[in-house]
Amino acid sequence: MKQVKILDKEFKLFIPYEKIRSEVEKMAEKMNNELANKNPLFICILNGSFMFAAELFKRIDLLDSEITFVKLASYEGDKTTGNVKQLIGINEKIEGRTVVVLEDIVDTGITIENILKQLEGMNPKEVKIATLLLKPDALQKQVQLDYIGLEIPNDFIVGYGLDYDGYGRNLIDIYSVIND
Ligand SMILES: O=P(O)(O)OC[C@H]1O[C@H](OP(=O)(O)OP(=O)(O)O)[C@H](O)[C@@H]1O
Numbered sequence: 031m032k033q034v035k036i037l038d039k040e041f042k043l044f045i046p047y048e049k050i051r052s053e054v055e056k057m058a059e060k061m062n063n064e065l066a067n068k069n070p071l072f073i074c075i076l077n078g079s080f081m082f083a084a085e086l087f088k089r090i091d092l093l094d095s096e097i098t099f100v101k102l103a104s105y106e107g108d109k110t111t112g113n114v115k116q117l118i119g120i121n122e123k124i125e126g127r128t129v130v131v132l133e134d135i136v137d138t139g140i141t142i143e144n145i146l147k148q149l150e151g152m153n154p155k156e157v158k159i160a161t162l163l164l165k166p167d168a169l170q171k172q173v174q175l176d177y178i179g180l181e182i183p184n185d186f187i188v189g190y191g192l193d194y195d196g197y198g199r200n201l202i203d204i205y206s207v208i209n210d
Pocket residue numbers: 075076077078079102103104105106110133134135136137138139140141142193
């Protein structure tokens with residue numbers, strides 16, 4: 031079994047890249063059907079979502095699509111602080127647009143709830159939420175998710191953009207913590 035050590039924690043292989051890629055392909059196909067002629071604006075939530083967003087966006091074959099980036103952070107180490115800090119905001123005009131928020135993971139739901147509140151105040155036509163991963167057992171907020179890649183158990187994970195204290199984002203596969 032493939033294992034990695036990051037700082038003080040050991041992680042074991044959990045989701046191989048091939049599985050991630052096939053989920054992203056399915057999601058992109060669904061979006062290509064559902065978002066045609068809607069001039070969608072994709073919003074990638076940095077840092078964690080950069081790999082997922084790149085993998086997905088290159089499979090979006092709608093020529094009227096745009097992408098932009100927002101930087102939010104709420105995690106310190108492997109725990110949420112419950113306090114979402116905005117580090118780079120939205121500069122694009124959101125009013126009247128179909129917006130698709132791209133998240134690597136919805137865990138407690140605090141981050142996505144915060145983004146939704148901000149976007150609602152900007153009068154979009156509609157907001158869709160896409161997440162590569164969802165931890166249903168960790169969810170504390172009621173949020174409607176339109177595109178979900180995989181549902182996973184409530185264990186801390188790293189890789190494919192997700193970090194432990196800044197490290198592990200460059201792992202191609204996703205790993206889950208051992209004996210936390
Ligand atoms: O549902 P939640 O419990 O809010 O967790 C999800 C958020 O946590 C992570 O971001 P983080 O705050 O760690 O910042 P990062 O993307 O820069 O690592 C992840 O990328 C999501 O944005």
